[in-house]
Amino acid sequence: MTxxxxxxxWLRGVSAPDAxxxxxxxxxxxxxxxxxxSWSALTPPEIxxxxxxxxxxxxxxxxxxxxxxxxxxxAITAALLEDLTGDLPLALFGHSMGSSVAYEVARRLEGxxxxxxxxxxxxxxxxxxxxxxxxxxPAPTDTDLLNHVxxxxxxxxxxxxxxALRSVIMPALRGxxxxxxxxxxxxxxxxxVPVTACGGDRDPACRVxxxxxxxxxxxxxxxxxxxEGNHFYLNARQEELTEFVAARxx
Numbered sequence: 317m318t319x320x321x322x323x324x325x326w327l328r329g330v331s332a333p334d335a336x337x338x339x340x341x342x343x344x345x346x347x348x349x350x351x352x353x354s355w356s357a358l359t360p361p362e363i364x365x366x367x368x369x370x371x372x373x374x375x376x377x378x379x380x381x382x383x384x385x386x387x388x389x390x391a392i393t394a395a396l397l398e399d400l401t402g403d404l405p406l407a408l409f410g411h412s413m414g415s416s417v418a419y420e421v422a423r424r425l426e427g428x429x430x431x432x433x434x435x436x437x438x439x440x441x442x443x444x445x446x447x448x449x450x451x452x453x454p455a456p457t458d459t460d461l462l463n464h465v466x467x468x469x470x471x472x473x474x475x476x477x478x479x480a481l482r483s484v485i486m487p488a489l490r491g492x493x494x495x496x497x498x499x500x501x502x503x504x505x506x507x508x509v510p511v512t513a514c515g516g517d518r519d520p521a522c523r524v525x526x527x528x529x530x531x532x533x534x535x536x537x538x539x540x541x542x543x544e545g546n547h548f549y550l551n552a553r554q555e556e557l558t559e560f561v562a563a564r565x566x
Contacts, residue, residue: 322366325376326395330356332364337434337565338404340396341367342414342421344440345492346465346485348373351411358558362566364404368392368417373488381491385499389420396421397431405432407565411550412521413492415441416499419533423505435565436507436534439514440547442526443533447500455494458486465489468521468547510536512564514557516549517542 322329327340328349339359341352349367356365370388371379382388396406406425410418415438425433456464466473476482511534513527524542531538541560543553550557 324395324399326368326392327366327399328369329364329366332356332361334361335364335404336362337407338364338366338400339407339409339561339565340418340421341365342392342408342410342418343368343370344412344414345496346373346489347411347414348488350374354554355558358555359562360566363562368414370488370492372491373485377484377487381488382495385416385420385495385501388495389417389424392417393421393424396425397428400431403430403432405434407435407437408433409437409439409561410441411439412441412547413496415439416444416496419444419507420501422507422509426505426507426509433507433509435510435512437512437514437561437564438530439550440516440519440522442522443529444499444501444504446502446504450500452500453497455490455497458490461486461489461493464493472548504533506535507533508535510534511538513538513540514560515540515542516545516547518545519547519549521547 320331322331343351349369352365352367359365369376372381408418408422418436422433422436425431462476465476475485511530513530515522515524515527517524527540543549545552
């Protein structure tokens with residue numbers, strides 16, 4: 317059987333007829349589904365890899381970015397319930413901002429008939445902070461955002477220096493970080509599935525010791541894996557990471 321593209325408003329991927337589990341991937345702030353485009357070829361045929369395409373970028377450029385985490389997580393959860401056929405178990409992987417989004421979607425999926433959640437894998441981000449731990453912040457300025465990008469991903473930062481490209485990609489970055497500035501859940505829900513936390517050993521935004529905080533959101537245990545690299549270690553360590561993730565979800 318020839319693999320077919322999966323392309324819905326929210327989900328992108330390649331159909332895997334022999335799949336035993338679906339791995340749904342959530343990109344970083346300002347990122348897009350294409351971040352995980354190569355993962356289908358790097359994982360076993362028993363895993364169907366899907367990526368989430370947030371509004372406000374690429375082919376969804378004309379759509380406004382969600383104003384709140386609840387709005388974004390509710391919409392993605394609805395898409396997972398409505399757009400996917402069959403009852404394959406789901407595992408979620410989120411990188412950076414995507415970790416928080418994946419956690420919120422996992423909260424909503426737990427106990428939902430027809431959608432069995434098996435594991436949450438988070439990357440390059442500590443667990444969500446409550447309002448009593450860290451007050452909501454004002455949305456960062458464009459200067460703040462560009463300085464942050466230069467610090468975390470100097471190579472990609474060059475795109476923002478191009479005036480024509482900046483006008484296209486800046487709205488998504490601005491919208492995502494505005495959402496994160498307001499995101500403070502009222503409480504932490506302990507998931508009834510294992511959680512895995514990954515990170516780079518030289519990540520200036522998420523220290524290795526911060527990854528252990530994800531133990532607060534699971535009753536089924538946390539394991540931590542540290543890779544060589546910075547905040548975007550997943551690009552340089554793609555094969556190593558996908559091999560690790562595949563072993564965790566199968």
